[in-house]
Amino acid sequence: MKKAPFLFIVPILFLMGAKMASAGFGISPPYVKNASLIRNSSYEQVIVLSRSDSADDLNVNVSIDVPGADDWVSIDRGTSFVMHQGESQLPMRVTMTVPDKAKFGNYKGNLRVVITPLGGPEKGTVGIALGAQIDVDVTVIDKKIFDFDVRGVKVEPLETGHRWWIFFFPGKIRFTMQVENTGNVPFAPTKVVFDIKDASGQEVLETTENIGKLEKVNPFQIKGVLAELPTRLSPGSYRANFKIYNHETLEQAGELNLNILPYGAIPGYEGFGFWGLTRNEQMIIAGIGLGILLALSLLMWGIWRLIRRKKGAALS
Template identity: 50%
Template sequence: MGLLNANVVFAGFGITPPYVVNSNLTRGSHFEKEILLTRGDPVEDLRIEVSIDVPGANDWISIAQGNSFIMPKGEQKTPMTVLVDVPKNAEFKNYPGYIRVTTYPTGPSKGEGQIAIVLGARIDVNLEVKDIKIFDFTVRKINTYDLEEGHQVLWWFSPGKIKFEMSIENVGNIKAAPTKVRFDIYDSQEKNLLETVEVKKMEKVEPFEIKTITAELPTKLSAGSYWATFQIFKNDEVVNEGKIHLSILPRGTLKPIPKEWYGLEVWIWIVTIGAILALVGLVVWLWHKKKLARTVLAKLVKVKKFFQKT
């Protein structure tokens, strides 16, 4: 912190959170941490200068906005993203240090005796690079939507799809997603268990990222109001559970029912029949071609025998 000649005295400056910590890094990891810069009275542009002092890791820590950028006039909060890209040859050890953020007024000095306080803040850094693969995640929030009941397609029943959204934060250093999501579905009085469904295949989230993924669970239940208890698994451990309401609507409520014949859309029938006819045509053509080849071969044999006799 220091004093410079300028024409504005800037109000208080702060950072949230005041740390960049990750103990699950490995070689090749990419990690991002957003720091929020705040000030009380944004009457002018404010220049931000950033310096990094993390021994052994300075070369692979950077700021997305650059080491010098502007907090625009009128903005009390400005995000700053710290990027960490661990090289393939990084040592497996702990990397402590700090990042210093200093603010400078950008306006010209208008006279002697007018000063501005140059404010600064320190972000503590503690990174650990490990020689181990870590599978770990947290569930930040969940959501689900109304769905339509399933329907019959020829001899097969196409179930309704429960779309269960989960905001997943991957806190490990390999791709991760829940290993299983399970629903126990009860009637509207929550007395009778009607159906249990689960899904194990879901989109994976990159290390240290937050992403909303969707688990699609099939249900054969007809239109109606239901309650469901859900469990989200990390291997054999239940990491999140709760109860939600399910509203299954008659087919065609959420989107129009397309033109169908025996449960299949007309265009599917057209494409399927067209493909069958094309296949039959190909088989017939090959058969005729083979028959023609045999006829030609037989005639050539006769010609050969004729010349041999003469």
């Protein structure tokens, strides 16, 4: 939605010539709104400035009027910048940063955007300054909200696992989710589960869950979140039902195709290491490591005892 520009008629100051006044100017979206901010949080809204005639350089000036929250507002380009010739659209990022002692409640106001020609008005003209208003409506609440939406998913090509000695190192499913944090604290999906079926989708061959914690997304942001899941299946084509959880709540589910290639087929591919092994395999490796450490300790102790005995014999 674009908001129609308002007009400032300035009969004395020559702010803008007839050529400029005829050029259309608008903003989208015409608001900064959020009803679930908390203290020490921030919210960003990208406002796109647009014009129909991009033949000239324009000065853009932004004035802030949000009673009780003026100093919460910052603009990535500052409050005065240039919209250069040839730019028909220009994004402007508005950030609301709530201080730690902000009062709970609703804050309303506006940002007023005014454009004027960079080179000054033509002589002998009465100018009309074009501008638009961005409505601000934010609320600070005393409640933490943990929630998210998943806007899209994808899975990367993968290889089957491989065996080394008595251990099997599984393949690694790299599953990326475009997560939008709709809450007001950093958060992410808590668990991803795959039910992998045969190519016909009839039989579940393996159920696997992500290993490790998932990276959190800041409030009101969209970010790619990677989940890594082990698989012990052989090369082939499969169908996978994925489930994305918010603790015990199933947030999203779907189905995708999963193609597992032979080991070594993908240059630079890395499967799972130690953390992809089963618990028993990890315990075996840990036991071997402890055994080696104990043997080295006994060896060092024996050498130390032998050196002491030789020194004692030499002194006597």
